[in-house]
Amino acid sequence: MLRAEIDGLNIELEEKISILDAAKKANINIPTLCYEDGLSIYGGCRLCVVEVEGEDLLKPACATEIEEGMKIKTHSKKVRDLRKNLFELIIATHNIDCQLNCLTCSRASNCELKDIAEDIGLSKMRLDPIKRGDSVDNSSYAVIREPEKCISCNRCIRKCEEVQGIGIFTTANRGPETVVTTFKDRGMGNVECTNCGQCILSCPTGALHELYQKESVLDILNDETKHVVVQTAPAVRVAISEPFSNQAGDISTGQLVTALKRLGFDAVFDTNFAADLTIMEEGTELIDRINNDGKLPLFTSCSPGWIKFIEHFYPEYLDNLSSAKSPQQMFGAVAKSYYAKEAGIDSDKIVVVSIMPCTAKKFEAKREEMAGDVDYVLTTRELASIIKSAGIDFLNLEESEYDELLGVSSGAADIFGTTGGVMEAALRTATELITGEELGKIEFEAVRGLEGIKKAEVEIGGLKLRAAVANGLGNARKVMEMIKDGEEFDFIEFMACPGGCMGGGGQPISSDKNVLEKRQQAIYKIDKSKKMRKSHENPYIKKLYDNYLEKPGSEIAHKLLHTKYKARKI
């Protein structure tokens, strides 16, 4: 037992923790900027400094362990004055000289700097902002970087390196010249960036944000000559309400559909339909590879961040990837062929817009192998901003149903939005297709949860399927190394973002620590509430095969629904 005193409160602690964590336990908030839960301690911003009795210098609360008998003051005059000075200096490196800059900032509605200013009681700004004159990095199709807003908190660097295991960012130069940049300042589009967008979620200043396509989509909606269809990814419906309600874990599928209809989309469809289709194609591929001594383990191919990761770092394993396109791309291909035919619309007139929890989907849509399937990709955040700007009172909207042809989906498609979901959906279908018997228990608990790596052995009609699930690219790398070391698997689901798509780089930035758990519970709740919970039972999928694609893995299915990958240099 360890005793200490914080702001006059006596506290008892079981173990040595940081002053910052100890203060939290005592319900004292110490402002932080470079600190982020789950990342290593950097201690660079010094905003969390506190007074420790007997010490001459103030100590950073994040990087100082509490010790027996310590007497700490977290908000004394000395501390507060220093914090204000430090914050003024930090802010001076963040170019907000023009008020419009703040108004149009990606973090306008949830600015961390503004929160800190409030927390430390900043009342004046004495320093003019420094204009470094750095140009915007728009080399990437997915993520834009505005270095003028960067305050060098290094959270993006640590996120990319520690969580995603990549490390495209670094600090370069020294002293006042120090900047956060990419290898040789090449820009995010010209290095081994996977476009996952996790850095965006970490950036407190809006220096990182997605490549906006909001304006283009609004323009195309006003173009009478176009038939604009929209698809919504599984993870969007459990997060889109967050920017309106500041509350995580709400399901707003029906409101989402209504909002999209009000925005003027000609048809509102569901990526989930294409997720069911993916299961048919990928499941068939899995069974085929198992039966015919094909390349195993089979890797899922839904996550474009993961795809770019393997192309850069493990190109020798590209043949293990399922050739099935991701649900987003499948949807686009089907919308411009099958839907065009069924609805009697010239496919040249059809514009496909996707709403995705993902920034890498923007890159995926631009891949030359699949060019033309999807025209515009909006993140969940972008859609929320469009809905706001259209004056739609999202939370109070009535619910509507997706348009039928490409809008009906099974519960198996819903769980695509979480880690383990693609695996579970595939297992549901593969088991029934192989055994020909109906599943007793439909939930595969072993692949559920938020652990970074999950392994399971599943019995399917006498066959033992060795499955693994990895979320977050750091974990993907670990699994790839396990394979290299000789561990054997049959089927592995990879998702680039921690938690899977629901934790995607395009999702609303939440201050709720349990946001992933809440979104995941919401996703499982949707699945549970559905009568139809297996992809192969989806009548519209059957109809699509009967009327157009013949059967899974057919020639036309291959032409429309499958793709190729390419090795990329680091």
Next chain:
Amino acid sequence: MDKLKSLFYQDSLLEKLHQIQITYGYIPEAEIENLSEKYQLARANVYGVISFYSMFYTEPTGKYIIRICDSISCHLNESDSVLRAVKSYLGLKSHQTTEDKKFTLEVVECLGHCGEGPVMMVNNKIFTKINKNKALEILNDCM
């Protein structure tokens, strides 16, 4: 122990960078990639280390590297007028190389002769108590 080991190895990174810099006159990209592999560091990290030190280059430099100190002591002795003269004479900004690959200019922090500023260095040779005319003479001698 493993952590200690890797820290130890990372310590030798600077030494390796020096060797490469001496061998090629700069640190080529292929070498950065080798180091990144060897030390299990992202190549951006290796680049970060290189850019931290002003004596490492990622592009070929000129035959003569002109380093002019502009920290406090030299600055008080009017190093900025030397700098201006050299910059306009060579047509360079700091960290740039002339087209004929003869001169690279570096504005640097202390060169360790604060009592004798302004200080200028040409490759490994140090010149103290210079002024703008002396500086231009030194450059002319290099031509």
